Amino acid sequence: MPGPGIQAKKPCPCRVGKDDPGPGGAAMKLNERSLAFYATCDTPVDNSGFLYKKGGRHAAYHRRWFVLRGNMLFYFEDRASREPVGVIILEGCTVELVEAAEEFAFAVRFAGARARTYVLAAENQAAMEGWVKALSRASFDYLRLVVRELEQQLAAVRAGDCAPPPRRPPALAPKENGCACAVWSAEPPAPGPGPAPAPGPAPGPAPAPAGAASRSRPGPPPPLPPRRRVSEPNGPLHAASFVRLHQQYGQEVRALRSRWLRSRAQP
Amino acid sequence: MRYNEKELQALSRQPAELAAELGMRGPKKGSVLKRRLVKLVVNFLFYFRTDEAEPVGALLLERCRISQEEPSGFSICFMEDPERKYHFECCSEEQCQEWMGALRRASYEFMRRSLIFYRNEIQKMTGKDPLEQFGISEEARFQLGGLKA
Numbered sequence: 180m181p182g183p184g185i186q187a188k189k190p191c192p193c194r195v196g197k198d199d200p201g202p203g204g205a206a207m208k209l210n211e212r213s214l215a216f217y218a219t220c221d222t223p224v225d226n227s228g229f230l231y232k233k234g235g236r237h238a239a240y241h242r243r244w245f246v247l248r249g250n251m252l253f254y255f256e257d258r259a260s261r262e263p264v265g266v267i268i269l270e271g272c273t274v275e276l277v278e279a280a281e282e283f284a285f286a287v288r289f290a291g292a293r294a295r296t297y298v299l300a301a302e303n304q305a306a307m308e309g310w311v312k313a314l315s316r317a318s319f320d321y322l323r324l325v326v327r328e329l330e331q332q333l334a335a336v337r338a339g340d341c342a343p344p345p346r347r348p349p350a351l352a353p354k355e356n357g358c359a360c361a362v363w364s365a366e367p368p369a370p371g372p373g374p375a376p377a378p379g380p381a382p383g384p385a386p387a388p389a390g391a392a393s394r395s396r397p398g399p400p401p402p403l404p405p406r407r408r409v410s411e412p413n414g415p416l417h418a419a420s421f422v423r424l425h426q427q428y429g430q431e432v433r434a435l436r437s438r439w440l441r442s443r444a445q446p
Numbered sequence: 447m448r449y450n451e452k453e454l455q456a457l458s459r460q461p462a463e464l465a466a467e468l469g470m471r472g473p474k475k476g477s478v479l480k481r482r483l484v485k486l487v488v489n490f491l492f493y494f495r496t497d498e499a500e501p502v503g504a505l506l507l508e509r510c511r512i513s514q515e516e517p518s519g520f521s522i523c524f525m526e527d528p529e530r531k532y533h534f535e536c537c538s539e540e541q542c543q544e545w546m547g548a549l550r551r552a553s554y555e556f557m558r559r560s561l562i563f564y565r566n567e568i569q570k571m572t573g574k575d576p577l578e579q580f581g582i583s584e585e586a587r588f589q590l591g592g593l594k595a
Contacts (some may be wrong), residue, residue, distance in 0.1 A: 207454065207504065209449060210506060210524065211449075212524075213505075213509065213526065217506065217509055220509065222535050223524055224469070225587040249555065249558075262447070263447055265449060266447055267450070267452055268449060270457050271453065271457065271460075289453050289456075291452070291453075291456055294453065299468075308592065313586075316582060316585065317488050322554065323488075325582075326560050326561045332568055333564050333567055333568050339571070393577075426537055428579060429579035432580070
């Protein structure tokens with residue numbers, strides 16, 4: 180039999196939902212119980228602390244215990260509460276300082292008509308700055324951008340490093356990989372740091388390029404570039420081009436991100 | 447629990463990682479299989495009635511387990527209550543594998559572990575911290591020490 184009957188749509192902008200794909204009902208369902216567990220599980224949080232939350236446009240501030248985990252900003256009645264009062268889902272928002280009656284105020288602003296702006300106030304300047312930084316980088320989209328960027332960088336570094344000579348055996352002891360990589364590092368080439376371990380807390384099904392690349396790396400370390408000297412381990416030519424590459428990536432990512440943020444801001 | 451439903455609805459309209467019409471059955475005993483348009487956006491799985499623009503509901507994909515259910519389906523359950531399963535029926539084994547892979551990679555926590563892994567690898571290989579260019583190398587959320595089992 181289908182789930183419970185029609186649920187009346189409440190006038191308040193905040194929703195309390197159920198989590199079952201039943202018929203009828205106007206309130207969107209959400210797996211709130213799981214959300215509550217995610218809020219209170221024992222993995223490290225990304226930020227936490229007391230903030231004053233403005234109830235509405237003309238409402239008073241309430242002091243709440245805030246917990247940022249991933250792209251979810253939970254708020255509790257107080258620090259000892261077992262279940263959050265609510266959550267602000269942090270996708271597609273901007274975080275900015277605001278002029279407000281309260282000191283150390285900032286806002287989490289969403290785009291779109293009739294979208295809510297959450298005005299929050301910290302207890303001091305340092306806390307405010309910490310929150311603004313943490314919240315503006317909290318979105319899944321932002322994290323995904325950074326991960327993709329690093330994925331490409333790692334592939335580039337590995338490709339640049341792999342110069343297999345034709346007759347070498349395919350498998351190579353991991354410590355020689357360490358030696359090869361040392362060409363790019365500040366340290367002089369040394370017997371490597373030991374076998375490259377699989378990532379300790381394995382990221383699920385390991386990203387394919389990573390696993391494949393490390394297992395099939397053949398060849399000896401490439402010869403040292405002629406200008407490299409022990410006395411200047413970051414040979415100016417190579418360090419400069421490497422830093423330039425990083426700066427270039429950084430600029431590209433920042434440009435991409437602001438373009439994307441701007442396009443998201445349009446309804 | 448209060449949440450910003452309007453923003454969640456707006457999120458459901460964003461470009462999806464994956465979207466398809468699947469059979470879906472809720473965790474309650476006696477639930478029947480229904481056709482739903484299922485859409486993966488960031489770490490949310492939205493499900494719509496096939497002819498509606500607003501989602502019926504959403505599942506936050508954190509602390510969940512994706513399991514295969516023979517013959518060509520999968521289920522999602524959450525760590526705090528593994529007996530409660532959301533079932534999905536795909537049209538082929540291939541589609542099923544595609545969804546399972548995507549859903550397993552869809553959590554914020556998985557993304558975070560990937561980032562830490564890549565950061566660590568690049569640092570080992572180059573001696574440089576790739577997060578410095580973004581100005582986020584000190585962020586608590588990206589530290590190796592922050593990882594727990």
